[in-house]
Amino acid sequence: MVGAGFAGVECVRRLERRLGPDEADVTLVTPFSYQLYLPLLPQVASGVLTPQSIALSLRRSRKYRTRIIPGGAIGVDLKAKVCVIRTITDQTVDEPYDYLVLAPGSVTRTFDIPGLTDHAFGMKTLAEAAYIRDHVISQLDLADASQDPAERASRLQFVVVGGGYAGTETAACLQRLTHSAVKRYPRLDPRLIKWHLIDIAPKLMPELGDRLGRSAMEVLQRRGIEVSLGVSIEKAGPEEVTFTDGRVIPTRTLIWTAGVVASPLIATLGAETVRGRLAVTAEMSLPGHDGVFALGDAAAVPDVAKGLGNVCPPTAQHAMRQGRKVADNVVATLRGQSMEPYIHKDLGLVVDLGGKDAVSKPLGIELHGLPAQAVARGYHWSALRTNVAKTRVLTNWVLNAVAGDDFVRTGFQARKPAKLKDFEYTDAYMTPEQVREYVEGSGRGVS
Template sequence: MASKRVVIVGGGFAGFETARSLLKSLPEGSDTEIVLINPTDYFLYLPLLPEVAAAVIDPRRVTVSLPAALPGVRLALGSVDKVDLDGRTVTYIDPEGGAHELGYDRLVLAAGSVNKLLPIPGVAEHAHGFRGVPEALYLRDHIIRQIELAAVTDDQAERDARCTFVVVGAGYTGTEVAAQGPLFTTAVAERHPELRDQKIRWLLLDIAPKVLPELNPRLSKTADKVLRARGVEVRMGDTVEEATADGVQLKSGEVVCTRSLVWCVGVRPDPVVEGTGLATQKGRVVVEPTLVVPGHPEVFACGDAAAVPDLTRPGEVTAMTAQHASRQGKLAGRNVVASLTGGKLRKYKHHDLGFVVDLGGKQAAANPLKIPLGGFPAKVVTRGYHLAAMPGNRVRTAVDWLLDAVIGRQSVQLGLVRAPHVPLDTDNPEVPRIPELPTRR
């Protein structure tokens, strides 16, 4: 093989697995260069972020060093600014604002997704996003601060507002955040005798008719039961119509005084996709079953950024899940090598193996191989799945889980809260912008 360069945009599940697959699939002695462009120097194991926010595990457990995990892959630290399909170049901006250009022989678009915003007044300004480590740690600090500020005020209305937490979105992330929340706030409040008789409210809102609408009714009911048993106010068919610094107004007309609005409504493909000028379907690049972009045999796309035809469900595209992204990344790597060596490209076809939802404590909901489980058996399956799926830090994560069960969680502020919120309106969820604004009263 002559010297070639493969550029991968994004180091999430799809991009990480693409790079790893390329390393395994390239012929021995190949001088093909692999370049991975990513805003951070780590792969983020996103499913465990709720446990980071709830102080169950250390944030380093969900981050795996890209240079360490992918020896032989050159990391280009930055965010893609422009893709020139005709010139076969990619321009990216590094963390210090410098612009760089890379030529490519093969391009893999695996940019992933960002927070999904809705045109609701005040949400972008006052809600907390939940797509990266900085946002999870920021939320953790914010929750601790609200409990601690509630403990020192004599104003009952202010205390009630600070002890009220609203989560919007009853999908996987929102459900896990709402389930972990009461356990976390109870642990923090126990250290403040002033809050002994104070009610701490957690609300979970969604316009969907049930919690976890993606799962079968049995698993949905399991999660709903756990949430309600922990005191979470599950409000299906309701959502936020307006958000302010002091609270939210719901679709039902109720006004909830709160300083904490957690936005877990969903995700949308990274905006870099639309900037390529390629055909899209609901913001995702249209691709063939081989993950090749029609009309551009040198360009591949996978993961949340790609509308991959679901051959197990004709007429539909694969869901935006880590399960699909990982498997598509593996195939993308193999197909890129095949395209360079004249081999045959394979089509993507994968049947869902089930899903797991960690509900905190000893509770979880799972359906491995379509077998619905709840309670402790589901917890064992859920944690076993995560340990198997993580590309690193397995032992450290297991130790953190053990320590949490034996001696409890650490809950101190890390000094991240300098402003009322981490804005949601950012295209880069890994590096949220924290403005210098006065702290809320």
């Protein structure tokens, strides 16, 4: 099993429940021995939730018997049935398999924009969220200490690229943080704090529909967030960002959330892909390769419920259910039984904008304000896998509602690079040719 996201963890846990100890050995490859609840990452960045509250340990329970290999899969040789792994000690090892389930997830989608990877922050990992919180608060401190009006203005402008769920929630949550924090800085003019949310698309979160999209836009604009659609980044520098409409925004904070692409691991297989995602059957098996399955963000799983030609969106609700179905299909294959296709009708969407603001569309019903917030947080809370995580998250929410925000920055990562290029290690993966050469050199190749 490769990957410990929603899909991978659901699959592993179901395999453990359905397979006897003498029936199969289960191995999980992941660089971190926890499952990250990604939808709540913006609330970690804004300090509403603590980082450990959304990092669900995979080693907490003694009843689980899966062997965890701390590292990342960087290549797969389908012919030799070998997965190539780079461990956290930077060693490259090969792991043979009988059945392989690929759920490596996705990485941040970037474009060939000058300065982007050198100067933009991402919002895909726990470390990035924690770092962004420190960074945003430090901009207030540095602006307060500066005697240069131009520097002060640039430190108090923030740009978020990406009008999807991640970008919208990130901008909304962090704007609330700075709005609350600036009250503790009497030397700073609150009017200097400006948040920009931009997206090349013509609509904000189009999946919500026109009415809820407009409602979300109104919430953001009421808070003073400037939303620009049909606009992207032309180039990025350390102290300014140039938009494609010609505007130059002086800023020290560029947060890039403009979508994701399948993990680079998928390209090492040399198999057919659909927009970068591995092409699989409705049973999530890889055509022509018995015992190989793929799911989640990295796989183009046919959306049977929507009809021919549609693929499932890379959302948590699909990934979790796909994980359980793949586990059932692996067990069925192992026992000589027939597999079943993955069918799931989308339950709706929730967008938490912080405080009392939210927009939701559960089962097609459009909600906004407090009812939407109750649905959004109720959904996230119920989706957390452990009671410990549920308790931590609920406690954090209550404490934040009663005591308000805090503005402490840890400084733990202040001396480490933390831009897009520093977190996702996308240069670590092999090409299909390198995988084959490595496997043959290790003596596991198929003649």
